[in-house]
Amino acid sequence: MIELEHISKRYDGRPVVDDLSLTVPDGAFCILLGPSGCGKSTTLRMINRLVPFDSGAIRIAGEDIRDVPEEALRRRIGYAIQSIGLFPHWTVEDNIATVPRLLNWPGRRIRDRVAELLELLRLDPESYRRKYPHQLSGGEQQRIGVARALAADPELLLMDEPFGAVDPITRDALQNEIARIHAATKKTIVFVTHDIEEALRLATVIAILERGRLAQWGAPIDIVEHPASAFVRDFVGGEGSGLKLLGLRKIAERMRPGESAVGVPLSADASLRDALAVMTERHTDRLPVADASGRAIGIIMLADLVR
């Protein structure tokens, strides 16, 4: 659990973070969302003490971060950034091993951990270990950046717009990876982005920041359904928020069990937005729905989407 209590930070008298309080539960995928200059990156960088704050307190698992020496604190927290920041003169293996080496892990354990992480990121350990960053594509570099952040099995992962500089297809793949890693490891992740789609897709909880203050805090669906202010409504997409809402709900929530229809079925795990897209494509108002094993379990109708 990460608690931010009445955090404030000023640069030259101008507040960048203004009396911000948040509690991120263990295992949450918390996204700090807002336009540029809203203080989201600054807030993230306060958690590993890269940026000092003027007043308030931050606690990780009940421990005040100012009671921990800053290097020791950072070695406990994974850190991945938009510019990736891989060390260009080190191999992939050396890059991933950065924090384990700082923690003086034995060589054997480091080698095993590097292989394990490369496999977790779906990169073949034997062909990637010895490569240098400039031999990798942008997407591969960011995977190594994520592997490096996870290397010492940190309790908390901080990610500052990690997928902001890659092309849309690579970003989509990386978002899938991080969602899978979050589901598999149950690590607490604090993730900064200005991309609302990315936030709705990944977050279990979203904090929307406006000029250094907390504009709204809640689950993605609450924020889209009940924006707390005009700022939040505009930010999450105004009129377009209906589609976002459909994207956040699963077919399983609205389907009619037991009934049947013709055609290739959709998974009950797919979103209502996917269902709408397929209906439009097939010129139909009803679709069969199947469970994970592919067995037909019911149908979804156009009217169900707007219920």
Place this chain on the structure above:
Amino acid sequence: MSGPAVPAFRAAARFPAIRLYNHVVPVLISAAVIAATACGFISVAPNRLVSGEPVALWLAADPRVTAALAVLGAALLTTAVATSNRAAHFVSAGIAVSLVFLVLAAAGQAAHAQAGSASKLARVSLGAAFWVMLGAAGLAVLDGLQRARAGILVQLAAVIVIGAGFAAMIEAGAFDALSLTHEYRTREAQFAGALTRHVELVLASVGVAVIAGFPLGVAAVRRPGWQGPVFAVLNLLQTIPSIALFGLLIVPLSAVASAFPSFAAVGIGGIGVAPALIALVLYALLPVVRSTVAGLSGVDRGVVDAARGMGMRQRQRFWQVELPLSAPVLLAGLRIVTVQAIGLAVVAALIGAGGLGSFVFQGLGQYAADLVLLGALPAIALALAADFLLQSATALLGRRVAR
């Protein structure tokens, strides 16, 4: 290097369909041809103290040598201009290397021919045409190697071949008739001492400047507020003309020497090695500090941020990340400083520090241009060698930290 060269160039220009692949070699050859026709290849003086009469290439050298130069020059022009592939570039570099040797041999042969027909006191010096032709051939070698994208090892091999060939020609007495050689023979013993002293002055001043300047640069990067005053002082030092700085140091250092005899006992005084070293160090400081600051602040901010965010201490960041990543810039700075110090150390002879400059100033005093060259040519060779070595080191390092 006259006849066929010019028509070939014109032909290419008249028919635009024929592409001119190389613009550098035609310019170099034109310069060489103009110099050969307009200036003396060597000059002959009745004795050491009078200025000589220029003698043109075809009058001074054996006609066969002149013809060989013309043929090789034409061959170089043809290969360089006609095609553009790696093999052709290597061939033109090869032809240019043989041109270097041929120009040197022509000078030696011409000197022998002229000296044989004159009195024993007569002096044969190298003329403007020789220098232009040698320079053009040397640049053609560089141009060919660069176009062939020759690696460091090939470049090193070319330098060794030219150096070894030159040494062999000296050994074989090819230049014995030149006045430059006479000047060397009469000062053989002093020459080795002067060369050693010169190298010592350079190594010591660059060493001290690095030891003092590098930490200063690091401090200026960590405290950007220091950069203004530090660079103001260093820039001011750099603007003082070297001769003036050597002169300015005479007064305070003589005062120190007379006030503390123990200082004088270890060689510190108004003239000599001590003031020369101080001045050279002061000049070297600015480029050392500047390249340290440029190198360290040029390290990718994202990389430094990642290093901090992962919990590297300042010292770990410095040695493991910032220093290796800025090494190419730091080495480039070292190269500039070393080459600059080799040149400035010549001036240090003025205040009695010795080195190759002592020949230069003796030569100036005696109106003996060849004695000046005896000091200047080795200094130039030293500078080129230092430049080449450090450039190779930079290239090798740059390959390791390529992004």
